Amino acid sequence: MGIVREIAKKSREASYFLANTDSDLKNKVLKDVSDMLIDKSDEIINANCIDCREAEKEGISGSFLDRLKLDRKRIEDISKSIQDVIGLNDPVGEVIFGYKLPNGLTLNNVRVPFGVIGIIYEARPNVTVDCAVLCLKAGSAVILRGSSHAMKSNTKLVEIMKKALIMNEFPEELIQIIPTSLREDAEEMMKLREYIDVLIPRGGKGLIESVVNNSQLPVIETGIGNCHIYIDNKSDLSIEKVIDIVINAKTQRPSVCNAAEKLLIHVESAEKLLPVILKALENKNVKLKGCERTKKIYPAVEIAGESDWYEEYLDLIMAVKVVDSLQDAVSHINKYGSHHSETIITSDYENARYFTSRVDSSAVYVNASTRFTDGGQFGMGAEIGISTQKMHWRGPMGLRQLTTNKFIIYGDGQIRQ
Amino acid sequence: MGIVREIAKKSREASYFLANTDSDLKNKVLKDVSDMLIDKSDEIINANCIDCREAEKEGISGSFLDRLKLDRKRIEDISKSIQDVIGLNDPVGEVIFGYKLPNGLTLNNVRVPFGVIGIIYEARPNVTVDCAVLCLKAGSAVILRGSSHAMKSNTKLVEIMKKALIMNEFPEELIQIIPTSLREDAEEMMKLREYIDVLIPRGGKGLIESVVNNSQLPVIETGIGNCHIYIDNKSDLSIEKVIDIVINAKTQRPSVCNAAEKLLIHVESAEKLLPVILKALENKNVKLKGCERTKKIYPAVEIAGESDWYEEYLDLIMAVKVVDSLQDAVSHINKYGSHHSETIITSDYENARYFTSRVDSSAVYVNASTRFTDGGQFGMGAEIGISTQKMHWRGPMGLRQLTTNKFIIYGDGQIRQ
Numbered sequence: 123m124g125i126v127r128e129i130a131k132k133s134r135e136a137s138y139f140l141a142n143t144d145s146d147l148k149n150k151v152l153k154d155v156s157d158m159l160i161d162k163s164d165e166i167i168n169a170n171c172i173d174c175r176e177a178e179k180e181g182i183s184g185s186f187l188d189r190l191k192l193d194r195k196r197i198e199d200i201s202k203s204i205q206d207v208i209g210l211n212d213p214v215g216e217v218i219f220g221y222k223l224p225n226g227l228t229l230n231n232v233r234v235p236f237g238v239i240g241i242i243y244e245a246r247p248n249v250t251v252d253c254a255v256l257c258l259k260a261g262s263a264v265i266l267r268g269s270s271h272a273m274k275s276n277t278k279l280v281e282i283m284k285k286a287l288i289m290n291e292f293p294e295e296l297i298q299i300i301p302t303s304l305r306e307d308a309e310e311m312m313k314l315r316e317y318i319d320v321l322i323p324r325g326g327k328g329l330i331e332s333v334v335n336n337s338q339l340p341v342i343e344t345g346i347g348n349c350h351i352y353i354d355n356k357s358d359l360s361i362e363k364v365i366d367i368v369i370n371a372k373t374q375r376p377s378v379c380n381a382a383e384k385l386l387i388h389v390e391s392a393e394k395l396l397p398v399i400l401k402a403l404e405n406k407n408v409k410l411k412g413c414e415r416t417k418k419i420y421p422a423v424e425i426a427g428e429s430d431w432y433e434e435y436l437d438l439i440m441a442v443k444v445v446d447s448l449q450d451a452v453s454h455i456n457k458y459g460s461h462h463s464e465t466i467i468t469s470d471y472e473n474a475r476y477f478t479s480r481v482d483s484s485a486v487y488v489n490a491s492t493r494f495t496d497g498g499q500f501g502m503g504a505e506i507g508i509s510t511q512k513m514h515w516r517g518p519m520g521l522r523q524l525t526t527n528k529f530i531i532y533g534d535g536q537i538r539q
Numbered sequence: 540m541g542i543v544r545e546i547a548k549k550s551r552e553a554s555y556f557l558a559n560t561d562s563d564l565k566n567k568v569l570k571d572v573s574d575m576l577i578d579k580s581d582e583i584i585n586a587n588c589i590d591c592r593e594a595e596k597e598g599i600s601g602s603f604l605d606r607l608k609l610d611r612k613r614i615e616d617i618s619k620s621i622q623d624v625i626g627l628n629d630p631v632g633e634v635i636f637g638y639k640l641p642n643g644l645t646l647n648n649v650r651v652p653f654g655v656i657g658i659i660y661e662a663r664p665n666v667t668v669d670c671a672v673l674c675l676k677a678g679s680a681v682i683l684r685g686s687s688h689a690m691k692s693n694t695k696l697v698e699i700m701k702k703a704l705i706m707n708e709f710p711e712e713l714i715q716i717i718p719t720s721l722r723e724d725a726e727e728m729m730k731l732r733e734y735i736d737v738l739i740p741r742g743g744k745g746l747i748e749s750v751v752n753n754s755q756l757p758v759i760e761t762g763i764g765n766c767h768i769y770i771d772n773k774s775d776l777s778i779e780k781v782i783d784i785v786i787n788a789k790t791q792r793p794s795v796c797n798a799a800e801k802l803l804i805h806v807e808s809a810e811k812l813l814p815v816i817l818k819a820l821e822n823k824n825v826k827l828k829g830c831e832r833t834k835k836i837y838p839a840v841e842i843a844g845e846s847d848w849y850e851e852y853l854d855l856i857m858a859v860k861v862v863d864s865l866q867d868a869v870s871h872i873n874k875y876g877s878h879h880s881e882t883i884i885t886s887d888y889e890n891a892r893y894f895t896s897r898v899d900s901s902a903v904y905v906n907a908s909t910r911f912t913d914g915g916q917f918g919m920g921a922e923i924g925i926s927t928q929k930m931h932w933r934g935p936m937g938l939r940q941l942t943t944n945k946f947i948i949y950g951d952g953q954i955r956q
Contacts, residue, residue, distance in 0.1 A: 138873070142896040221918065227907055229917060236929050237899060315751070319929045334732070335755050340930035363952040370954035456555070478947045479559040482654060490644055490950030499955070500646060500946070501638065512653050512736045512943035513757035514931040526929035529917070530895045533907030535780040537787035538916070 126310040129265060129298050130238065130317035136295035137237045137263040145212035147290065148259055154286035155255065156204035162282055163197050169278035170247065177245075177271050185377075190245045190272055200251050203504065207255050210503040213522040214261045228532040233525045235261030236319040240311055242333055244325035245269035250279045253324070254297045256506050260524035263296045265318065267311055270303030277301070312337040319526075322519075324507060327434065342514060344507030347379030347462035348434045349492045352451040352477070353395060354468035355388035359489060361395065364467055365402045370491040371465070373406045377436050379508060380463050380485075380495040384431070385442045386451045389415070392444045396420055400442065408438045415444035431458040448473050452480045459483060461510045463492040484508060484516040543727040546682060546715050547655065547734035553712035554654045554680040562629035564707065565676055571703035572672065573621035579699055580614050586695035587664065594662075594688050602794075607662045607689055617668050620921065624672050627920040630939040631678045645949040650942045652678025653736040657728055659750055661742035662686035667696045670741070671714045673923050677941035680713045682735065684728055687720030694718070729754040736943075739936075741924055744851065759931060761924030764796030764879035765851045766909045769868040769894070770812060771885035772805035776906060778812065781884055782819045787908040788882070790823045794853050796925060797880050797902075797912040801848070802859045803868045806832070809861045813837055817859065825855045832861035848875040865890050869897045876900060878927045880909040901925060901933040 123131070140148075159166065170192040177187055213233050220230040239262045241253045250266055257264035268276045276299055284294040300307055312321065315338055322342045323333040334341050351371055353364065371382035387396060392415065400410055400420045411430055412423035426441045431454070433441075445451045448466075455464050465487035466477040474488045485495040497505030497518035505518040515523045540548070557565075576583065587609040594604055630650050637647040656679045658670045667683055674681035685693045693716055701711040717724055729738065732755055739759045740750040751758050768788055770781060788799035804813060809832065817827055817837045828847055829840035843858045848871070850858075862868045865883075872881050882904035883894040891905045902912040914922030914935035922935040932940045 138897055138899070141899075142892075223916075223918060227911065231934070338752050340757065340928060342930070359952060366954050367952065374955055474949075475559075480555055482555070482558075483945070485946040485948060487948045488950060490948060490953040491955055493955035494644065494948065494953070495946070499640075501640060511757060513759070516944050517648070517946045527933050528900070529902040529912070529934045531902060531904045531907060531911065532891075533905060535776060535784065536907040536911070537783050538791055538908055538910035 124310060125302065126300060126307045127314060127317070129300065130311070130314045132295040133238045133263040133265050133298055134317040136293035137235070139293050140235055140258075140261045140263065140296065143261070148212070148261075149208045151286050151290045151292055152204050152208050152255055152259065154289055155251070155283050156201045156208075158282050158286055159197055159201045159204075159251070163194055166192060166197055166275065166278050166282070167194070170275040172274045173272055182271070186245065190247065190275075192247055192275060196248065200248050203252065204255050207259050207504050210259065210521055212259065213525050218527055225536050226534065227536050230530045232528050232530055233522070234528045236524065236526050238263045238265065238318045239524065240265045240267065240318045240321040240339070242267045242308060242311070242321065242323045242329065243269070244329060245271040247272045247275040247279060249324055250276045250299075251283070252504075253322075253506060254280075254283055256504060256521065256524060258296060260521050262319075262524065263298075265298050265300065265311070267300040267308055273303065309336060312339055315339055322506060340513075342507075342509055342519065343511040344509050344519065345379045346434055346460045346510060347381065347508070348384065348432065348458065348460040349380060349382045349462050350384045350386055350455045350459055350464040351382050351492070352386040352445075352448075352455070352464070352466045353388065353391055354448060354466055354470065354473050355390035356470035356473055357391070357467050358469040359467055361398060364395065365399055367465070367467065367489070367491050368399055369402060369406055371493055372403065372408055372440050373438065374491075374493055376438050379434075380492050381436070382465075382492050383433065383435050383440065384458075385440055386445050386454060387442070388448070388451070389444050389446050392416075392419055396442070403440060406438070408440050410440060410442060412442040413444060416442045419444075434460065448476060452477060456480075456482050462508060463487065463495040465490060465492050484510055541727060542719065543717060543724045544731060544734070546717065547728070547731045549712040550655045550680040550682050550715055551734045553710035554652070556710050557652055557675075557678045557680065557713065560678070565629070565678075566625045568703050568707045568709055569621050569625050569672055569676065571706055572668070572700050573618045573625075575699050575703055576614055576618045576621075576668070580611055583609055583614055583692065583695050583699070584611070587692040589691045590689055599688070603662065607664070607692075609664055609692060613665065617665050620669065621672050624676050624921050627676065627938055629676065630942050635944055642953050643951065644953050647947045649945050649947055650939070651945045653941065653943050655680045655682065655735045656941065657682045657684065657735045657738040657756070659684045659725060659728070659738065659740045659742075659746065660686070661746060662688040664689045664692040664696060666741055667693045667716075668700070669921075670739075670923060671697075671700055673921060673938065673941060675713060677938050679736075679941065680715075682715050682717065682728070684717040684725055690720065726753060729756055732756055739923060757930075759924075759926055759936065760928040761926050761936065762796045763851055763877045763927060764798065764925070765801065765849065765875065765877040766797060766799045766879050767801045767803055767872045767876060767881040768799050768909070769803040769862075769865075769872070769881070769883045770805065770808055771865060771883055771887060771890050772807035773887035773890055774808070774884050775886040776884055778815060781812065782816055784882070784884065784906070784908050785816055786819055786823055788910055789820065789825055789857050790855065791908075791910055793855050796851075797909050798853070799882075799909050800850065800852050800857065802857055803862050803871060804859070805865070805868070806861050806863050809833075809836055813859070820857060823855070825857050827857055827859060829859040830861060833859045836861075851877065865893060869894060873897075873899050879925065880904065880912040882907060882909050901927055
């Protein structure tokens with residue numbers, strides 16, 4: 123048996139332990155992980171230094187290296203975020219619905235853990251802890267497959283989490299890491315349907331597409347955000363409010379998935395509003411691209427190519443398009459968007475209704491920034507990502523969304539007629 | 540553009556029409572389909588005769604041919620079942636949860652249609668109508684990919700359904716059929732992530748595994764049922780009741796997925812109960828297989844091989860195993876079962892709790908037949924199949940389970956701090 127299959131098999135066996143473990147016990151483990159991360163900060167930083175040095179030797183720098191790096195402040199943040207998860211309600215055991223059937227059977231549809239969740243991710247060691255903690259609280263064993271660049275850091279973090287499991291008499295196999303970085307091992311992981319219930323890729327577009335295309339396991343796609351703002355012709359919002367929304371959605375944190383990448387505007391409003399809005403964006407160092415009509419109104423924009431409309435820039439870049447109608451805006455969003463978050467600026471009731479019902483995205487806003495699409499902002503607590511697919515769940519994947527359901531039926535000898 | 544891609548693209552475009560179509564209008568289409576099936580029975584039967592003759596020429600007979608065949612009675616049954624779907628509540632638009640956020644945003648999580656659902660199925664023309672009708676009511680366009688053996692029947696049925704769509708000014712592309720039976724066309728269908736939201740294979744194990752292994756689309760696995768009955772040592776149920784449950788679960792309709800295939804019994808109860816239970820099964824023409832210990836107690840059983848424990852017989856065959864403990868029974872079920880439906884016969888509270896929480900199946904029963912796992916029996920209405928996977932939903936896939944969710948957020952200029 124290969125190493126990945128062996129790990130997955132152990133994970134499945136351990137997972138049954140969590141099927142009905144009390145929240146208090148799970149929270150105690152999380153508390154210990156949170157404390158031990160602080161106690162063992164030096165060990166973590168030492169391991170992480172080796173990873174970072176190796177990466178630098180390979181010529182890696184910039185934001186990649188920045189995301190790989192762990193310092194005392196970041197470890198404290200991770201530790202604190204575990205406290206937040208401890209405070210969240212445990213979704214396991216919730217009766218989703220239930221009733222007594224005419225034949226006397228008592229039927230309960232109950233929220234239960236997935237069992238085993240696989241995470242495939244990039245060189246961000248914080249993901250190691252974030253995902254393990256959320257999966258554990260949601261009652262599932264986790265198999266982590268991180269990047270080779272973060273192997274030393276991840277191994278140390280998993281070692282610490284395993285200690286917390288053992289201290290609390292939980293099976294240590296509830297949190298496991300694939301100790302290799304071979305491509306074949308990731309591919310093997312994507313085939314183990316008997317042992318892994320769901321796979322969640324966390325990272326960029328390339329990683330997610332590779333997992334979706336190669337996995338035989340159910341996959342939850344998260345996090346690609348080519349988000350749109352559409353400014354309707356029927357809007358009485360003050361120009362200040364409109365600019366606030368555009369600037370906030372584009373610039374408040376351009377590297378995240380709920381940042382806006384595209385601005386669509388109705389042709390009747392373009393002449394009047396575009397010059398001020400685009401000027402404001404330029405003042406915030408946003409590089410502007412646009413369609414021919416946008417360029418006529420604001421010549422500083424660079425002409426956008428077809429591929430721009432599909433692109434998730436994750437940077438201070440915005441492409442602008444003048445559209446002839448609300449219908450055209452919605453068609454454009456549904457064709458080029460990534461089904462993440464879109465907003466309409468309007469004062470028209472029917473247009474708001476049309477936009478919210480026809481735009482095919484996880485989150486659709488009226489008169490607000492797209493930046494709110496987030497488990498915490500939505501009042502759902504910590505999340506493992508924003509699902510942009512329609513199966514299982516769309517939007518923030520919080521604890522409840524990391525579970526499945528089960529029918530439990532109590533009888534006293536019923537047979538089917 | 541290939542024909543499958545073309546069909547799927549049209550399907551996606553048509554799907555937006557249903558995003559917020561009133562239930563009354565959808566029900567009117569269904570009513571017309573129901574009526575027209577009766578009016579056009581002759582045409583359907585003629586088309587079906589050609590399919591059946593072709594199949595016979597190819598030497599096909601028995602249950603395959605029986606399932607392919609449509610007569611007046613069967614068409615009436617299909618027509619009647621559409622009336623049941625008309626009577627079901629429309630799940631689209633249900634607010635799953637919602638609240639006002641501290642910053643004044645009003646958040647609604649709303650049930651919305653999937654969009655486009657693909658169905659891949661075998662030579663059963665009734666599936667053509669059943670699936671199209673359920674998908675339409677749930678607000679989704681449907682792409683049907685049936686068997687070449689039923690092509691004439693399916694084409695006629697789709698033609699009738701399209702007429703009902705057109706009569707009601709619905710886009711006829713809401714119900715489409717792949718008009719070829721090329722393998723490549725099915726493979727193409729499994730790749731069209733931009734146009735199809737979810738794929739549901741309906742048929743035997745081979746079909747389902749082929750779809751799961753080859754699809755890049757999210758798949759809902761349904762219908763494989765290697766179901767278990769476990770008789771605990773701590774059971775005060777009368778032997779008559781126990782026999783009733785076993786006979787009902789095994790023989791009431793052996794060809795369906797919720798029929799029991801395996802009988803496990805605690806070693807302390809085996810000597811006393813097995814002879815009477817197995818005799819009763821034999822009297823119902825059930826062929827018995829079993830482990831060594833079963834054979835010692837009841838020599839008429841044939842020894843079961845390792846593969847028997849995995850098998851879904853769908854026939855009057857049952858394999859019997861004596862186990863040493865409740866724990867062993869649960870381990871056996873989780874290892875060899877298909878996560879469909881299992882039942883424990885017990886009078887012990889803790890054992891019932893252990894079984895229902897540890898058995899990893901869609902439906903877990905105490906003291907009742909497994910035959911109840913069904914949308915209608917569970918009070919959920921008509922269903923498209925029983926999901927045995929954990930993503931999206933486990934158990935009967937009724938109308939509500941054929942939808943997804945969407946966040947709709949109403950603001951008045953909110954930006955993220």
